[in-house]
Amino acid sequence: MTTRDPRWTDEDRDWMLALAVYRSWLCPKCGGLLEECTSHADTGPTFQVSKIRCRRTDALITEQEANTLPNPEALLWAWAAQARM
Numbered sequence: 411m412t413t414r415d416p417r418w419t420d421e422d423r424d425w426m427l428a429l430a431v432y433r434s435w436l437c438p439k440c441g442g443l444l445e446e447c448t449s450h451a452d453t454g455p456t457f458q459v460s461k462i463r464c465r466r467t468d469a470l471i472t473e474q475e476a477n478t479l480p481n482p483e484a485l486l487w488a489w490a491a492q493a494r495m
């Protein structure tokens with residue numbers, strides 16, 4: 411008979427259980443607290459939307475749109491940040 415130490419300690423399991431419980435409180439759409447974002451429109455909080463642009467994704471989309479290679483779905487794209495001189 412072979413015995414092994416468990417891969418997870420009781421504390422590990424407690425942390426993972428706590429994480430699962432916490433994640434169950436979050437909205438799968440916006441990542442906010444489910445209780446807030448599904449609250450009644452008349453009594454719950456209001457939400458203000460703002461946006462910023464991810465320039466990395468912007469550059470990727472620009473490059474993808476300029477792409478004329480065949481089967482573009484097969485391309486693996488990568489990016490690297492370059493410091494300004």
Ligand SMILES: [Zn+2]
Nearest residue numbers: 437439440447
């Ligand atoms: Zn939400």
